[in-house]
Amino acid sequence: MFSAHSTLSTPHDFDFWRTVYSHGWCALPPFWVDKVRGALSRLLLLEDGSLASCTLSDGKGRLSVQIQSTAKLDKVRKDEIKRQLVECLRLGEDLSAFYAAAKRHPRYRWIPASGAGRLLRAPTVFEDAVKMICTTNCSWSLTEIMVANLIASVGKKFADGLRAFPTPEATAGLSDSFVRKHVRAGYRSPYIIELAERVASGKLDIESWRRSALPTDELFRLVRSVKGIGDYAAGNLLKLLGRYDYLGLDSWVRARFYELHKNGRRVADKTIERHYSRFGKWRGLFFWMEMTRRWADQKFPF
DNA sequence: TTCCAGGGGTAGA
């Protein structure tokens, strides 16, 4: 095992814990939060097949990164590790227009003031897409079970029982019956396998989505064409691609909207969409920020 | 036992 230390510089409007706890992803392996050390950890799979366990903690204007790796940590590997972490924490994403818009609304000034807005994502679109499928029509606890089981089934081994997120190639090699029996993904199993097969075969260049020049509605239709990804999953996956034009409604946020705006009374989805339409291309992010505002009032890490 | 979770696909109107 090889060890190294590195640092990541962060944008002036970045807040580490608000990014870590921006949604549930930090609780899904191979991310995990070490509350004792006050750190976010992540096991990365590098291009050469080596593995790197990274522990990130907040510093002054930069992040401290402790790395343990199966391969010597030369400059090439350290640079790749940094690139992957920058992707995860959205350190290269310019949210200044979003913050400027939020400052124009007194109700939302807390967002730029607190550094909220960056949504944690995986190093790869494939991982985000599989996980998003695993959030559909089930409880969050079942999502955690499915993701953990998938990793335990075909994730590359590191140490201490840790495994990387499976590659499309490894996932594509699983049978439907195996995924049903061991991942417990139920009817989602063929969707996960089909997605993995399309990505592994090169028929679907899913990793290009983050740098796509397509208009958002066209990208939405492309994402939506993946079996198992509907309006909810596509809307939320788009947020992880840096597009915030869709709300991605589910039972959890609907209940939260009813509670915040309608005294608990149910309303149609169109009413929710109309409510946020004034925020234009940022509406999905304004929406998510408002739904999760109470998280921002808590002391991190919680 | 029944219901429902951070829904989605499909067939038929």
Place this chain on the structure above:
DNA sequence: TCTACCCATGGA
């Protein structure tokens, strides 16, 4: 475009 029906799983 809209609606009914079906789909695995686990927790309450």
